[in-house]
Amino acid sequence: MENGLTVRKKEEMSIMEKLRILSDAAKYDVSCSSSGVGRRGDGTGIGNTLAAGICHSFGADGRCISLLKILFTNECIYDCKYCINRKSNDVPRASFTPDEICELTIQFYRRNYIEGLFLSSGILYSPTYTMELIYEAVYKLRTLHRFQGYIHVKAIPGADPELVRQMGLLADRMSVNLELPTAEGLKQLAPNKHRRNILWPMRQIQQGITQNKNEIMVYKHAPSFVPAGQSTQMIVGATPESDYQIMTVAENLYKKFDLKRVYYSAFVSVNVDKSLPALPEGPPLLREHRLYQADWLLRFYGFEAGELLSEKKPNFNVLLDPKADWALRHLEQFPVEINRADYRIILRVPGIGVKSAQRIVRARRNGNLGFDDLKKIGVVLKRALYFITCNGRMMYPTKLEENYIARNLIDRKEKLPFDRDGMTYRQLSLFDDAACQW
Amino acid sequence: MEEYYLSCEDSLEGVFTGIYDAYLKKKPHEQIHICVGEEENYRLFAVYETCLPDAKKTASVARTIVREFGQEAYLSICRALASREMDKGEAVYKAVVAGFAMKNKKELMGNLSNPYIHRVFEMARFTANEAHYHVEFLRFKELENGILYAVIGPKNNVLTFIVPHFADRLPLENFVIHDEKRDIYAVHPAKKDWYLVCGDEETGRPERRCSDGERKYSELFSCFFHTIAIKERESYGLQRNMLPIRYREYMTEFQENEKYKK
Ligand code: SF4
Numbered sequence: 001m002e003n004g005l006t007v008r009k010k011e012e013m014s015i016m017e018k019l020r021i022l023s024d025a026a027k028y029d030v031s032c033s034s035s036g037v038g039r040r041g042d043g044t045g046i047g048n049t050l051a052a053g054i055c056h057s058f059g060a061d062g063r064c065i066s067l068l069k070i071l072f073t074n075e076c077i078y079d080c081k082y083c084i085n086r087k088s089n090d091v092p093r094a095s096f097t098p099d100e101i102c103e104l105t106i107q108f109y110r111r112n113y114i115e116g117l118f119l120s121s122g123i124l125y126s127p128t129y130t131m132e133l134i135y136e137a138v139y140k141l142r143t144l145h146r147f148q149g150y151i152h153v154k155a156i157p158g159a160d161p162e163l164v165r166q167m168g169l170l171a172d173r174m175s176v177n178l179e180l181p182t183a184e185g186l187k188q189l190a191p192n193k194h195r196r197n198i199l200w201p202m203r204q205i206q207q208g209i210t211q212n213k214n215e216i217m218v219y220k221h222a223p224s225f226v227p228a229g230q231s232t233q234m235i236v237g238a239t240p241e242s243d244y245q246i247m248t249v250a251e252n253l254y255k256k257f258d259l260k261r262v263y264y265s266a267f268v269s270v271n272v273d274k275s276l277p278a279l280p281e282g283p284p285l286l287r288e289h290r291l292y293q294a295d296w297l298l299r300f301y302g303f304e305a306g307e308l309l310s311e312k313k314p315n316f317n318v319l320l321d322p323k324a325d326w327a328l329r330h331l332e333q334f335p336v337e338i339n340r341a342d343y344r345i346i347l348r349v350p351g352i353g354v355k356s357a358q359r360i361v362r363a364r365r366n367g368n369l370g371f372d373d374l375k376k377i378g379v380v381l382k383r384a385l386y387f388i389t390c391n392g393r394m395m396y397p398t399k400l401e402e403n404y405i406a407r408n409l410i411d412r413k414e415k416l417p418f419d420r421d422g423m424t425y426r427q428l429s430l431f432d433d434a435a436c437q438w
Numbered sequence: 439m440e441e442y443y444l445s446c447e448d449s450l451e452g453v454f455t456g457i458y459d460a461y462l463k464k465k466p467h468e469q470i471h472i473c474v475g476e477e478e479n480y481r482l483f484a485v486y487e488t489c490l491p492d493a494k495k496t497a498s499v500a501r502t503i504v505r506e507f508g509q510e511a512y513l514s515i516c517r518a519l520a521s522r523e524m525d526k527g528e529a530v531y532k533a534v535v536a537g538f539a540m541k542n543k544k545e546l547m548g549n550l551s552n553p554y555i556h557r558v559f560e561m562a563r564f565t566a567n568e569a570h571y572h573v574e575f576l577r578f579k580e581l582e583n584g585i586l587y588a589v590i591g592p593k594n595n596v597l598t599f600i601v602p603h604f605a606d607r608l609p610l611e612n613f614v615i616h617d618e619k620r621d622i623y624a625v626h627p628a629k630k631d632w633y634l635v636c637g638d639e640e641t642g643r644p645e646r647r648c649s650d651g652e653r654k655y656s657e658l659f660s661c662f663f664h665t666i667a668i669k670e671r672e673s674y675g676l677q678r679n680m681l682p683i684r685y686r687e688y689m690t691e692f693q694e695n696e697k698y699k700k
Contacts, residue, residue: 046607062674069666108655
């Protein structure tokens, strides 16, 4: 496959050129989060981690840049139809050496450009061979350079399980991409991949994490295994699944595989292929955004996928966020009394986020709250007023009628790319005030 | 009714001393006010007094706050006092007074319907948010002598809140963070404790010539910064919301920007 010429070319390629090619090839992976594990430095090397994660920059697309997100190599023996690196594409190819990856990580980290490394890879020769290369780079980083910052590594389906286990003892987070929401979708677009092979390492990592937790309870100093948990990603809009199907899959991943995060990636059409949709209007960003909002509702607001969507209503409302949409379909449960209602009920009110709900429950212990107090606390009254009372009174007399409220809740300013709640983009968005740790 | 204005130094010590002196007066608290720095609107019948920061009084007030209101309230108060807002002294003082009237004093910061406590909360949040932004966006440059050097220009006095984070993460590095608005430096010698230096006291300002490596890595990072964005999702508005413009003059990837713009 390789003649002498391409081999020589590879040796001469500068680190700048490699970085350009291998970050360009890695950019379609959404995750850049550095959250999930808080670890102080031990004083002998470089690095620590913060449980909430840290973004270090925001690119021209407004996405958070937290980790040095690169591929080890963009060579690949597979031919997934949606992927820029597929075997059949004629694109410039490059591979890092483990030392180059260490150098870039350490030098970027010292300058506070990044929180750590997110290393993924195309498949060179075989999954196990590729995983070995990744392992070598991460091993050097952790031991030789005593790097204690964040490391996220892709587990490559089909790689030797023992390697995956070893890797998990060095990485903070691991992920296996589901790629497409259903097995049929996968068969259509990724002929070399199989659902079973993807779920298998996911299960292995899950079991590793559970087992490790037990070990740590017994021996405090047992090395930790994937302490920041595992995540995955689904491409949205390349195959015909509904939002309901996608949310059900996500819910299962959270419940049955204990995933920390599921990412949704609006399909970006990089290859011309008759089995792919054309998407003349660009990637389905609105849809992706609604999925993230709903994902938030599953993880932090106590909702279930079946409450938000159903077979009969399989897709999210384009005009309303899923929480407002749910509330409007359940007007019989409102208004709720702010000074008495249960925390879980308050969480379901549009315009009240997790932080505000916590503050309400705390502040009302010191006396009854009025609408002014709610405003100070950070409640968006413009949205909440239809759903709440303070001391038995609504903010002002208003019709409790679905269409009327809907018209008032539709946020005309909610335009692409939905920066207002920041859910999709800033990993700290759960805290309306960025940070409590400083 | 006589009104007292205690004018304090713009520092934690200053305001804590002011609070101590205010309690010494044994007068109703409504008649006493704390102002920080120069008071602009002199009132005709008010009594003005200057409090000089006093270490003993400061320590006593700090101890009382921690004991009565707990660590959370103490931290919020420290953050509020790092604020650039001039009513911070009065807000903290009156929040403390309000706290003593509460049944459960440990809940001080939860009592947001009190206007002074809410004000402290607001100022503390502003400082904490700005500190967080600096932890994210601060950039070190490597100087010729190997020292990592960062310049910041925060609105609030966040320096002391962010240094411990960097000291923990870069224990083997010699680094300096310079707040150019206040002309203070945090200095961290490798493997040692960090300390603050004021601009005018500083001897031997480090030579600011960058190392050769610095050029290489800042170019590499700028390259990464530009390729990692997805063209089909480009949105400068979103970028601006997430990364306010005022930070960019200090950030390597934007300083290098020109070269990569096509
Ligand atoms: S395995 Fe598929 S998705 Fe991964 S790099 Fe190869 S072609 Fe792309």
